[in-house]
Amino acid sequence: MQTTKIEKFDALVSCFEKIPGVGKKSALKYAYSVSLGDSFLGLNLAHSIEDAIRFLKHCSRCGGISENEICDICSDNARDKNTLCIVESPKDILTIEQSNSFNGVYFVFNNADRLEILQKNIIDNDIKEIIFALTPSINSDGLMLYIEDRLKNLDLNFTKIAQGIPTGVSLENIDMLSLTKAIKDRRTI
Numbered sequence: 014m015q016t017t018k019i020e021k022f023d024a025l026v027s028c029f030e031k032i033p034g035v036g037k038k039s040a041l042k043y044a045y046s047v048s049l050g051d052s053f054l055g056l057n058l059a060h061s062i063e064d065a066i067r068f069l070k071h072c073s074r075c076g077g078i079s080e081n082e083i084c085d086i087c088s089d090n091a092r093d094k095n096t097l098c099i100v101e102s103p104k105d106i107l108t109i110e111q112s113n114s115f116n117g118v119y120f121v122f123n124n125a126d127r128l129e130i131l132q133k134n135i136i137d138n139d140i141k142e143i144i145f146a147l148t149p150s151i152n153s154d155g156l157m158l159y160i161e162d163r164l165k166n167l168d169l170n171f172t173k174i175a176q177g178i179p180t181g182v183s184l185e186n187i188d189m190l191s192l193t194k195a196i197k198d199r200r201t202i
């Protein structure tokens with residue numbers, strides 16, 4: 014009986030440990046919190062996770078997080094549909110949205126297969142400007158050149174968010190002020 018209980022606790026700990034950024038110590042703390050510490054919170058969490066998995070999807074237009082086929086940002090007519098910001102991860106959209114510094118639309122470019130969808134998106138929505146909001150690195154420089162080259166036949170203005178963002182630091186770890194400034198100070202590439 015005793016062994017079974019510990020097994021279940023250990024299973025929970027190892028689940029938490031698999032979450033990026035969560036170490037053994039935090040995993041133990043979380044596992045205790047949601048099981049014996051506050052079982053109401055635990056059940057709520059379990060329900061929220063189940064709901065999120067069941068109802069969340071990637072927007073078919075931008076690749077961002079959505080409950081519908083097309084996300085709220087893509088379907089918002091008040092947004093500037095001619096300016097498209099390319100990010101690496103759907104989470105980056107949430108980070109930029111929190112900064113309140115961008116009113117265009119987004120596109121998540123996380124693998125080469127997305128190029129065709131991006132091209133269609135640009136043509137369908139009459140995109141005029143592409144802003145790259147990528148984590149500065151050699152890889153992202155290569156990605157920008159690749160995308161720019163592939164889209165050179167379309168009449169586009171390419172910009173990237175300003176430096177000031179340290180190399181190798183991902184967008185989600187940047188303070189809002191730096192991110193807002195980086196978007197405002199974007200430059201032509």
Ligand SMILES: [Zn+2]
Nearest residue numbers: 072075084087
């Ligand atoms: Zn969308």
